[in-house]
Amino acid sequence: MSKYVFLDNWVLSDYTKSDRLPYLSDYIKNNHLTVLIDSLSLTELYNPGWANASDDRTSRATTFISKHPTIVVDPMQLIRAEIQNYPEPVQSLPVELDLEIMSEEDRKQSLSQFLHHDKSFLQQGKDVRTWANNYEKAKSEWLDNIEKIIDHAVRSGVLTRDKTGHFTQLEKEREAFLVTLDGRHFSYFDDKEREQLGPKIVELFRGATSKLPAARSTSLYFWYAYLQIDKTHPISRAPSDLGDFYQMSLIPYCELFTTDNKMKWLSQRIADETGSNSFTVLNKGDLDREIGFNS
Numbered sequence: 001m002s003k004y005v006f007l008d009n010w011v012l013s014d015y016t017k018s019d020r021l022p023y024l025s026d027y028i029k030n031n032h033l034t035v036l037i038d039s040l041s042l043t044e045l046y047n048p049g050w051a052n053a054s055d056d057r058t059s060r061a062t063t064f065i066s067k068h069p070t071i072v073v074d075p076m077q078l079i080r081a082e083i084q085n086y087p088e089p090v091q092s093l094p095v096e097l098d099l100e101i102m103s104e105e106d107r108k109q110s111l112s113q114f115l116h117h118d119k120s121f122l123q124q125g126k127d128v129r130t131w132a133n134n135y136e137k138a139k140s141e142w143l144d145n146i147e148k149i150i151d152h153a154v155r156s157g158v159l160t161r162d163k164t165g166h167f168t169q170l171e172k173e174r175e176a177f178l179v180t181l182d183g184r185h186f187s188y189f190d191d192k193e194r195e196q197l198g199p200k201i202v203e204l205f206r207g208a209t210s211k212l213p214a215a216r217s218t219s220l221y222f223w224y225a226y227l228q229i230d231k232t233h234p235i236s237r238a239p240s241d242l243g244d245f246y247q248m249s250l251i252p253y254c255e256l257f258t259t260d261n262k263m264k265w266l267s268q269r270i271a272d273e274t275g276s277n278s279f280t281v282l283n284k285g286d287l288d289r290e291i292g293f294n295s
Contacts, residue, residue: 003031003034003255004093004253005035005254006036006247006250006256006258007035007041008247012061025064027290028068034068034070034071035065035070035071036070036071037073038075039072039074039096039131040247042072042111043132058116062112062115065111066099071095072097072099073250075246077096078253079249080094080185080188082215083186083189084197086212087203087208139240139243153177158176159227175207175210179206213249217251218248220274221270225241225266235262244263256280257280257282258283
């Protein structure tokens with residue numbers, strides 16, 4: 001598998017400026033890395049006021065992407081692939097779009113057209129404005145959904161709360177809850193696809209999803225962010241957690257992954273627990289040091 005570096009939105013926004021750009025670009029080229037982004041990356045780059053922007057980060061980011069090997073991956077499709085391939089591991093990422101097969105000029109033009117909702121993409125049913133609106137709606141519902149997920153687990157006996165609302169058996173009930181949370185990914189499959197999974201679907205529903213790196217990591221992020229909370233690193237709930245968790249499911253398949261301080265700590269905790277340290281998670285300070293930039 002290629003060596004991937006996931007570039008968070010703050011990297012595509014800030015590190016495509018003239019001061020840091022040559023450092024990041026040279027680092028990617030010298031280390032033979034392929035840039036990894038997802039559909040949310042493109043959605044977050046979308047700027048409704050691009051025509052009047054004095055500093056068009058969208059243009060800077062698309063220019064940067066067009067000059068480096070880049071693939072677009074949908075985390076949900078990766079989780080689907082893990083389930084379908086079980087018990088074998090995923091050997092190659094399910095790529096939605098490989099920009100390397102296009103010329104640099106065509107990459108830049110296509111990305112710009114998509115992010116400026118050009119009619120050529122609208123005719124294909126790909127409207128970045130719809131993507132952005134759908135994501136905003138999902139974020140607006142996420143904080144309520146957190147409580148619904150937890151309350152459902154309590155009502156079904158997977159989690160136990162005392163009269164004061166505190167959880168009393170988290171360690172004992174952890175795996176059962178994680179398995180139920182893993183199970184939400186089967187909603188990506190229709191009845192025919194579930195039937196095609198054959199006997200292994202029983203294993204997966206009984207807990208074999210713990211062996212699926214991307215699928216299980218999204219559940220672990222939920223667990224440590226909202227249930228088994230480390231008092232020395234309390235994580236405030238935010239609507240954007242939803243997108244972060246799905247993007248971070250790509251971490252086990254990356255060489256390098258950039259994220260903010262909150263999510264760096266969370267992902268590192270899970271990596272230390274699971275023994276998955278084949279990747280490096282970088283916040284802004286880490287990335288500056290890694291690429292050799294001194295402000």
